[in-house]
Amino acid sequence: MRIKRSVAVSENGFVFDSSTGDSFNLNGIGREIVELMKNGLEQSDITQKIIERYEVEPAIFEQNLMDFQSMLRQFNLLEE
Amino acid sequence: MSKKKITIAITGLNNTDNPGPGVPFIRAIRESDRFDATVIGLAYENLEPGIYMNGITDKTYLIPYPSSGSEQLLARIEQIHRKNPIDVLIPNFDAELFTFIKNESWLRERGIKTFLPEMESFMERSKDNLSSFGKKYDFKVPKSLPLTGAHQVDQLFEELDFPVFVKGKFYDAYKAWDKHEVNTLFHKISAKWGLPVMVQEFVEGTEVNVIALGDGKGNTIGAVPMRKTYITDKGKAWGGITIDDEKMLSLTYDIIRKTKWRGGMELEMIRTRDNEYYIIEINPRLPAWLYLAVAAGQNLPEAMVRLALDEKLEPFHAFKSGKMFIRYSYDLIGDISLFESITVKGEL
Structure with a gap:
């Protein structure tokens, strides 16, 4: 699951897709996840990175990650 | 690089809530590294904001609408050209393009250059021809049907579903949700822009x-x-x-x-x-x-x-x-003498 190449994320979590003109705001954790996805990390690697940094149950995080990624797909931010 | 001196005449100074391209066109020419332009504004109405904006036109003339006859319009252009020789003329309204395209050689003979679409391309892309244009060149276009009388509304919706867009020949487009609305819009739009009124599938x-x-x-x-x-x-x-x-x-x-x-x-x-x-x-x-x-x-x-x-x-x-x-709105302040000049003398 890859973020589209046309999507840029700023340090403040502002997301801009230059192919559609869509823009979004992410909170801190959302920005971190999108950055990890942009770096090509898979689900398991993203989960590993996040649980190392935050107090969260892996199963709960994985569920939230899936929800978040389906939202990214819905907003047309993922590669086909 | 030394800049080329040139005189450009431009219409579309209506920087209103339905803006024309004249003012931004002039802004772009003013920023050109190649041209040192004298800009002649050509206005149809005496309250077009571009007439009064600082640093936009060097001189503005009122001109008659093409609907009052192309002879009158061309005579006025010739009169202006005698006072301020025009190198390039840029018309910016859909409704005036037909007249300028038709008279391109007349303008050229007088040393006024333009860069306009060919008449054939201009006509085939018009709103009432868009469906045939899509078919001819293989592009997706929404289904559009021309409406020439209110009595055709019922017949039209054997082929189209609601909502639809009801559009004027040159300008204006409104969404309509039922036949009653289409009927009202037909009268409103046809009174302003003539026939046909186009009804277009909503995509x-x-x-x-x-x-x-x-x-x-x-x-x-x-x-x-x-x-x-x-x-x-x-x-x-x-x-x-x-x-x-x-x-x-x-x-x-x-x-x-x-x-x-x-x-x-x-x-x-x-x-x-x-x-x-x-x-x-x-x-x-x-x-x-x-x-x-x-x-x-x-x-x-x-x-x-x-x-x-x-x-x-x-x-x-x-x-x-x-x-x-x-875009933003901004109140320009001027003296009544400016309005007097454009209204009485037809120039400012």
Whole structure:
């Protein structure tokens, strides 16, 4: 699951897709996840990175990650 | 590089809530490194804001509407040309283009150059011909049917579903949800813009536009896609952002290549959720948001003037995506003597 190449994320979590003109705001954790996805990390690697940094149950995080990624797909931010 | 002195006459100074492209065109020419332009504004109404804006025109003349007869309009242009010889004339209204295209050789004989679409291309892309245009050149267009009398409304909806867009020949477009609304809009629009009134299938999606310039030989000199971010109740872009949409660009290149389009163009499209593109309108001139393209790296007005002067130029190959514009309203203050001059003498 890859973020589209046309999507840029700023340090403040502002997301801009230059192919559609869509823009979004992410909170801190959302920005971190999108950055990890942009770096090509898979689900398991993203989960590993996040649980190392935050107090969260892996199963709960994985569920939230899936929800978040389906939202990214819905907003047309993922590669086909 | 020394700048070339040139006199350009431009219409479309109506920087209102339904803006013309004249003022941004002049702004782009004023920023040109190639031209030291004297700008003659040609206004149809004495309250067009561009007449009164500082640093826009050097001189403005009132001209008669083409609807009052092309002889009157041409006589006025000739009179202005005698006082201030015009090198290039840039008409900016859909409704006046027919007259200027028809009289292009008349203007040329007097030393006034233009860069306008060929009459055939101009006619075939018109709103009432859009369906045939789509078929001929193989582009997706929404189903559109002409309405020449209110009695046809019932018949029309054997082929179309609600909602629909009801559009004037030159301007105005309104969404309608039932036959009663279509009927009311038919009378409103036909009174203003004449017949036919077009009824167009509603395609759901995001409204996206491209500004482009064709050289008349099938080459695209420049093209910049934009997404409207703020749309007024008149359907005009009050804000927009340049986008890097390859499919929109390739559609534009394709249209210009197939039609050998000459002059400025605005392609209005709907991008559906399935990433399909429907062309809803092809405007035969640069749009009022043209300065966004200049800011993104393509000074298309300068390029158009160069083409009118038969200069050779390289096409633009790039632009910056993520450039945005937001219009604003601002109260210009002037003295009644300015209004008096334009009203009584027909010039300012």
